Each structure stands twice: as structure tokens, then as C-alpha cells.
Amino acid sequence: MTTEAVILGNGDYPSHPYPLxxxxxxxxxxxxxxxxxxxxxxxxxxxxxxxxxxxLSPENRERFAGIFHRVNDxxxxxxxxxxxxxxxxxxxxxxxxxxxxxxxxxTLGNISLLIDYMQEGLQVQxxxxxxxxxxxxxxxxxxxxxxxxxxIFNFGATGLxxxxxxxxxxxxxxxxxxxxxxxxxxxxxxxxxxxYLVFINF
Amino acid sequence: MTTEAVILGNGDYPSHPYPLxxxxxxxxxxxxxxxxxxxxxxxxxxxxxxxxxxxLSPENRERFAGIFHRVNDxxxxxxxxxxxxxxxxxxxxxxxxxxxxxxxxxTLGNISLLIDYMQEGLQVQxxxxxxxxxxxxxxxxxxxxxxxxxxIFNFGATGLxxxxxxxxxxxxxxxxxxxxxxxxxxxxxxxxxxxYLVFINF
Numbered sequence: 001m002t003t004e005a006v007i008l009g010n011g012d013y014p015s016h017p018y019p020l021x022x023x024x025x026x027x028x029x030x031x032x033x034x035x036x037x038x039x040x041x042x043x044x045x046x047x048x049x050x051x052x053x054x055x056l057s058p059e060n061r062e063r064f065a066g067i068f069h070r071v072n073d074x075x076x077x078x079x080x081x082x083x084x085x086x087x088x089x090x091x092x093x094x095x096x097x098x099x100x101x102x103x104x105x106x107t108l109g110n111i112s113l114l115i116d117y118m119q120e121g122l123q124v125q126x127x128x129x130x131x132x133x134x135x136x137x138x139x140x141x142x143x144x145x146x147x148x149x150x151x152i153f154n155f156g157a158t159g160l161x162x163x164x165x166x167x168x169x170x171x172x173x174x175x176x177x178x179x180x181x182x183x184x185x186x187x188x189x190x191x192x193x194x195x196y197l198v199f200i201n202f
Numbered sequence: 203m204t205t206e207a208v209i210l211g212n213g214d215y216p217s218h219p220y221p222l223x224x225x226x227x228x229x230x231x232x233x234x235x236x237x238x239x240x241x242x243x244x245x246x247x248x249x250x251x252x253x254x255x256x257x258l259s260p261e262n263r264e265r266f267a268g269i270f271h272r273v274n275d276x277x278x279x280x281x282x283x284x285x286x287x288x289x290x291x292x293x294x295x296x297x298x299x300x301x302x303x304x305x306x307x308x309t310l311g312n313i314s315l316l317i318d319y320m321q322e323g324l325q326v327q328x329x330x331x332x333x334x335x336x337x338x339x340x341x342x343x344x345x346x347x348x349x350x351x352x353x354i355f356n357f358g359a360t361g362l363x364x365x366x367x368x369x370x371x372x373x374x375x376x377x378x379x380x381x382x383x384x385x386x387x388x389x390x391x392x393x394x395x396x397x398y399l400v401f402i403n404f
Contacts, residue, residue: 077382103332104302104309105353105381105401111306112377130305151307155376174357175314179307180279199307 001123004028004091007082008035008046009110010055012101016129018202019097026095030085032078035098036060050085051078079110083117083124096126115155115195131201139191142198144183149201152178157194164188203325206230206293209284210237210248211312212257214303218331220404221299228297232287234280237300238262252287253280281312285319285326298328317357317397333403341393344400346385351403354380359396366390 006026010033014020023029024044031039031046034055039046049068053061061068071081079099086094094117099110110126114135117124126133131149134142137157144150150165153175160169160178164185172178178196190196208228212235216222225231226246233241233248236257241248251270255263263270273283281301288296296319301312312328316337319326328335333351336344339359346352352367355377362371362380366387374380385402392398 100306104330109378109381115376128306174317176311179311201305
């Protein structure tokens with residue numbers, strides 16, 4: 001997909017070259033609140049900073065007042081506030097980096113929100129230091145290298161079947177059941193009815 | 203609960219004092235494969251090391267050959283191999299530390315396995331650098347400090363209702379929906395029929 005914008009989340013700052021490259025080559029970068037501090041410290045300038053401002057340094061709040069968009073909504077987290085902000089600009093193809101690695105409940109929440117963004121017609125993927133999360137619905141084909149590790153998390157899909165994967169799929173009811181599969185080809189296909197989340201390890 | 207054994211997982215080595223204390227005061231410690239390297243480097247001696255041995259250093263493999271239990275089963279991960287090993291000794295009250303913070307699919311898998319262990323009659327909790335994961339079934343009471351952040355992940359439970367929590371519960375269908383709640387009392391109660399996972403932030 002063509003990336004229209006990258007969101008830098010509130011988790012650990014990326015350390016793997018892949019998310020770091022995505023971030024440095026992004027046409028438009030939105031930082032979630034305090035994530036902007038480290039991004040700016042590294043010499044970058046965000047296009048927008050979104051959040052309630054409680055973790056943004058006073059210095060950056062002043063210096064970047066013109067691009068800081070305070071959103072106080074307690075019903076959504078900073079990641080979703082950034083998505084809404086981009087959605088309002090008509091941006092639909094978005095990559096999220098830096099969204100995992102701190103509090104595990106935040107990590108789980110951030111990952112699972114990809115499913116909701118997909119339901120709203122957005123194309124949002126998450127790139128971590130370890131791999132890429134791709135939300136999917138129904139039968140879909142994914143590109144890969146033979147031997148890449150793949151995990152599939154089921155969000156209510158039925159009839160799950162794989163092609164080009166080492167181990168058979170089933171209608172997984174617990175998260176761990178679809179983990180640690182492996183690709184055997186340069187692409188793999190998941191047949192299903194309904195929603196699921198694919199993680200492809202680098 | 204009284205802790206009969208602690209499992210040191212393959213994720214990031216704990217850095218918060220709480221899991222570090224649990225580990226240093228454990229009556230019995232099982233290390234998952236390569237996790238033993240860092241544990242031993244810090245001057246501790248595990249009671250057992252479980253895994254396929256591929257991440258244990260050659261030096262430790264030789265030095266601790268007497269307590270290294272090689273399990274080659276490809277169907278389960280090292281965490282579950284350690285659980286099976288303890289279960290065979292009649293140990294039921296187990297704490298897992300060091301199980302999160304590396305590959306996100308491993309983190310998700312390890313966390314969700316708590317639900318399966320509970321179904322087998324074991325009492326297994328996970329302590330991370332950020333909080334504690336407690337698997338639960340039906341109506342249950344949890345101790346807390348007022349103002350602690352709590353997240354609830356639903357594994358098929360229905361009729362979810364909270365007492366002593368700031369925000370109402372419902373039959374959450376996506377992971378993020380039960381996150382970022384907050385305790386208001388010294389204990390809180392979750393009314394439900396079925397399984398769910400509670401995360402209490404320190």
C-alpha cells in the first residue's frame with residue numbers, strides 16, 4: 001500500500017531499521033503526545049502532535065504550539081485520536097509505529113484497534129520492532145519470504161484455512177492457537193469468513 | 203495465593219522491583235531455555251531449565267546438565283513446557299515473570315495461555331514490569347488500591363458487570379474495549395458468566 005501518513009505511538013520508540021525507515025520516509029507524521037519529545041530530540045519535526053498534552057514537554061508544547069492539537073476525549077486513546085485527525089484530512093492509508101512495548105494492556109488495546117479501523121474503511125497497519133500486524137477480512141493473500149514466521153489472531157472469523165503455511169489453521173478460539181506458523185512460499189493465502197489479524201515476523 | 207514456583211520466561215528480563223522480588227524470593231524457579239543465561243549471570247541458580255536448549259549457552263548447558271530438561275514438543279511453547287513440568291510435580295500455584303516485551307505474537311500467546319492453565323485447574327498469574335495478569339471465571343473479587351488502572355479482556359464471558367470500578371463493563375467483543383478502567387475502592391468485583399482476564403497496573 002502507499003503510505004499517506006505515519007503515526008508515532010506512545011510505546012517504546014522504534015529501534016529496528018524497518019520501522020525507523022518508514023518513519024524517516026513518511027510523507028506526513030503525527031506524534032501521539034509525549035512520543036513527540038523523542039522524535040524532536042532526534043532532529044525531526046512532526047507535522048502534527050495529538051493528545052491531551054500531559055506527556056509533551058512544556059518546551060515542546062510552546063515551540064510546537066502551532067501543530068499541537070489538544071483532544072481531551074476520555075473515550076478514545078491517543079492512537080485513535082491520531083487516526084481521527086488523519087481521517088478528517090481524507091487520509092486512509094496509514095502506518096503506526098512505536099505502539100507496543102510499554103504497558104501490556106496498552107499494547108493489546110493498540111493492536112486490536114486495527115480491526116476497528118479496518119471496519120471503518122481505513123487501511124491501517126502496525127510495524128513493530130519484530131514484525132508487521134495486518135488486519136484482514138475474509139479470504140486474502142499476503143506476500144512473504146519462505147520460512148517467515150506468521151501468527152494469526154482470530155476476531156470471530158469462521159472457516160479459517162491456510163495455503164502456503166506450514167501448519168493447518170482452524171477457527172481459533174484463544175490467541176495462542178494461531179501463533180508460530182510459518183510460510184512455505186513467496187505468498188500465502190488465508191481463506192476465511194470474517195475478521196482476523198495477521199502478524200508477520202521480519 | 204501462596205506461590206509454589208516461579209517461571210522465568212523467554213521475554214525481556216524483569217526490571218521492575220515487584221517481579222524481581224517475586225523471582226528472588228521464589229521457593230522454586232524454572233527457567234525457560236535461554237532465560238536461564240541472564241538469571242545465572244546475575245548469580246542465581248535455577249531449580250530447573252526447560253526447553254529445546256537452542257538458546258541456552260553451551261557453557262550453561264554443560265554446567266547445568268543435571269537440571270536441564272530437554273522437551274522437543276513443537277506443539278507447545280517453552281512457557282507451557284515449564285507449566286507441564288511443574289504440574290507433574292503437583293505444583294499448582296505458579297507465577298510467571300519475564301514473559302512479555304519481545305515479539306508481540308509471543309507476548310499475546312503467553313498472556314492468553316493463562317486462560318488455558320486456569321481451565322486445567324491451575325492457579326497461574328503473570329507479573330510483568332507494568333502490572334499483573336489474573337485469569338478469572340464467573341463472578342470474582344480482586345484486591346486493589348483506589349485509583350489503580352485496570353483492564354479487562356473478555357474470553358467469551360457474558361453478563362459482565364463491575365463493582366468498585368470507575369467505568370461500566372459490557373460484553374466486550376474487542377480487546378481494547380475493556381482497557382483503561384480504574385478502581386475506586388480497596389477491592390473490586392467483576393460479575394460475569396464465563397472466562398476473562400484482568401490486568402491490574404501497579
